[in-house]
Amino acid sequence: MHRFRFILYRPIQFIPVLFGISVITFVLVRLIPGDPARIILGTRASPTALANIRAQYGLDEPMWVQYLFFLKNLGAGEMGRSTLYKIDVLKLIATRIEPTLALVAAAVILSLLIAVPFAALSARRQGRPTDHVVRIVSTAGIGFPPFWLGVMLIILFSVKLGWLPVSGYGNTLGEKIQHLILPGLTIALSLSAVLTRSLRAGMIAGLKSDVATAARARGMPENIVFWRHVVPNALVPTVNLLAINIGWLIGGTVVVESVFAIPGMGQLLVRGIFTRDYMVVQGVAMTFAVATVLINLLADILTVALDPRVDLS
Amino acid sequence: MIRRSALSLAPTWPRYISRRPMLAVGAGILAFFVLIAIFAPIVAPFDPILQDPKARLQPPSFAHPFGTDNFGRDVLSRVIWGARIDLQIALIGVLFPFLIGTVIGTVAGFFGKTIDTVFMRIVDIILAFPFLVLMLSIITILGPGLSSFYIAMALVGWISYARLIRAQILVLKTQDFSVAAESLGFSRSRIMFRHLLPNALAGSLVFVMSDAVLVLLNGAAISYLGLGVQPPTAEWGVMVAEAQGFITQAWWITLFPGLAIVTLAFGFSLLGDAMGDLLGVHE
Numbered sequence: 001m002h003r004f005r006f007i008l009y010r011p012i013q014f015i016p017v018l019f020g021i022s023v024i025t026f027v028l029v030r031l032i033p034g035d036p037a038r039i040i041l042g043t044r045a046s047p048t049a050l051a052n053i054r055a056q057y058g059l060d061e062p063m064w065v066q067y068l069f070f071l072k073n074l075g076a077g078e079m080g081r082s083t084l085y086k087i088d089v090l091k092l093i094a095t096r097i098e099p100t101l102a103l104v105a106a107a108v109i110l111s112l113l114i115a116v117p118f119a120a121l122s123a124r125r126q127g128r129p130t131d132h133v134v135r136i137v138s139t140a141g142i143g144f145p146p147f148w149l150g151v152m153l154i155i156l157f158s159v160k161l162g163w164l165p166v167s168g169y170g171n172t173l174g175e176k177i178q179h180l181i182l183p184g185l186t187i188a189l190s191l192s193a194v195l196t197r198s199l200r201a202g203m204i205a206g207l208k209s210d211v212a213t214a215a216r217a218r219g220m221p222e223n224i225v226f227w228r229h230v231v232p233n234a235l236v237p238t239v240n241l242l243a244i245n246i247g248w249l250i251g252g253t254v255v256v257e258s259v260f261a262i263p264g265m266g267q268l269l270v271r272g273i274f275t276r277d278y279m280v281v282q283g284v285a286m287t288f289a290v291a292t293v294l295i296n297l298l299a300d301i302l303t304v305a306l307d308p309r310v311d312l313s
Numbered sequence: 314m315i316r317r318s319a320l321s322l323a324p325t326w327p328r329y330i331s332r333r334p335m336l337a338v339g340a341g342i343l344a345f346f347v348l349i350a351i352f353a354p355i356v357a358p359f360d361p362i363l364q365d366p367k368a369r370l371q372p373p374s375f376a377h378p379f380g381t382d383n384f385g386r387d388v389l390s391r392v393i394w395g396a397r398i399d400l401q402i403a404l405i406g407v408l409f410p411f412l413i414g415t416v417i418g419t420v421a422g423f424f425g426k427t428i429d430t431v432f433m434r435i436v437d438i439i440l441a442f443p444f445l446v447l448m449l450s451i452i453t454i455l456g457p458g459l460s461s462f463y464i465a466m467a468l469v470g471w472i473s474y475a476r477l478i479r480a481q482i483l484v485l486k487t488q489d490f491s492v493a494a495e496s497l498g499f500s501r502s503r504i505m506f507r508h509l510l511p512n513a514l515a516g517s518l519v520f521v522m523s524d525a526v527l528v529l530l531n532g533a534a535i536s537y538l539g540l541g542v543q544p545p546t547a548e549w550g551v552m553v554a555e556a557q558g559f560i561t562q563a564w565w566i567t568l569f570p571g572l573a574i575v576t577l578a579f580g581f582s583l584l585g586d587a588m589g590d591l592l593g594v595h596e
Contacts, residue, residue: 273452
């Protein structure tokens with residue numbers, strides 16, 4: 001299992017990045033013009049509450065001491081209170097994680113369901129009209145704005161056809177799945193454009209590889225060569241491609257949650273900006289950043305697990 | 314990888330373009346939008362913000378080819394005027410990150426050591442944040458508006474260019490022409506900006522086009538969220554946001570501004586691919 005040893009020391013490499021994330025989120029709030037105590041508590045805070053927060057965050061101390069206070073509070077699981085919801089930001093975020101995770105999962109699954117068949121079609125007919133059409137469509141697909149695509153899908157599938165709900169999230173699992181189809185599809189259509197290009201290139205390389213030639217030489221039918229040997233190999237780099245695009249994917253969910261009124265972290269962020277709920281903005285930004293770092297680690301582990309040839313140590 | 318200067322191909326341009334339909338289509342789309350943006354006051358049939366209560370929510374017709382919105386404003390005219398703002402978003406949103414990233418990437422790659430380490434650490438940290446989330450956080454501090462968007466773009470967008478240029482400079486500075494320039498006693502800034510940089514630019518010039526797509530989509534998305542361009546200014550993202558209250562009655566208010574974004578983005582993508590072929594760069 002020495003190939004997995006990097007899991008032990010990779011977190012050490014994260015320390016400078018996590019340090020940087022904490023500095024940036026700390027600085028973000030301190031850069032807002034005005035009294036930081038009022039920024040943390042909102043404009044209607046009482047004098048005693050203001051005095052308390054000054055002590056808790058060391059707001060009368062120099063900047064670097066304030067940063068240490070910030071870290072101390074963070075260590076105690078305190079990211080500040082939302083001025084709108086009146087609860088701790090971490091608790092608030094915890095209630096919003098599920099819809100966002102579900103949306104990302106739906107988007108990834110749907111994008112693979114779209115990208116794999118199209119990439120296969122394109123790769124097996126390389127240079128022919130089908131291939132050109134798929135390539136042009138995937139080039140155009142990258143330029144589809146998710147907020148517009150979302151509204152167009154609502155117009156088509158919810159307003160005109162009445163098949164799916166317009167917006168919201170629902171309570172039961174069935175309702176949630178119904179509510180996730182259109183938002184998931186919105187992100188998936190753009191994401192699959194990126195995936196199709198990479199999968200196509202991987203499949204074309206795979207069709208010419210020694211593995212495929214050897215399988216054909218053993219008399220294996222072309223279809224089985226393709227789906228059993230070429231496709232699985234082409235799928236491995238997709239894991240990394242998804243990890244590289246995770247920031248973009250999160251950005252997509254932020255916008256799409258607003259389009260479909262899904263009560264996730266993205267909607268929380270956007271509402272927080274409008275209501276000047278700065279602790280919420282800080283908390284969500286930090287959570288998304290830490291999640292991005294963790295997902296990249298996860299992608300590395302998955303790549304090593306999927307492909308015995310990869311050795312990251 | 315062999316890099317050719319774009320200029321050396323100048324005399325054969327017409328033949329080159331005619332053999333590459335993608336390049337022609339991409340350039341054509343961009344030229345079209347630039348022209349309608351410049352001549353918006355002449356091309357647009359109506360005033361983009363003039364309200365006409367008698368002509369509310371009219372479907373596409375001869376008088377209003379793209380229909381009218383809930384204020385009776387002509388959607389076609391708003392899409393045409395929107396080209397001004399959205400092209401400006403793509404241009405300024407790419408230009409400043411490109412300039413800042415190019416200088417930082419060149420300096421970091423050339424001097425190496427501490428400067429390089431510091432800048433690359435900053436890059437790592439910015440990369441840890443989802444792009445849009447960091448943009449939105451900066452806009453939170455600066456307040457909503459187009460100028461906040463440009464500042465946020467400049468603060469966040471430079472990292473891609475810095476990484477691309479730095480990687481090129483690291484390779485180029487060990488090559489003979491660079492060593493020769495050094496032994497001739499040329500100043501560091503002359504070597505950096507006159508010898509190394511021109512050779513390092515090809516990759517980021519191609520990236521400019523795919524970046525323009527991302528900047529356009531982000532600018533429109535931020536305006537859609539209500540944090541960028543503000544109504545009643547005609548901008549494509551704002552138009553989609555304003556149209557969302559009327560999706561059950563009037564699909565045309567949503568459809569056309571979105572199609573404009575898709576078409577312009579497609580133009581940038583095609584140009585990027587064509588430039589990649591031309592300069593021998595592949596992403």
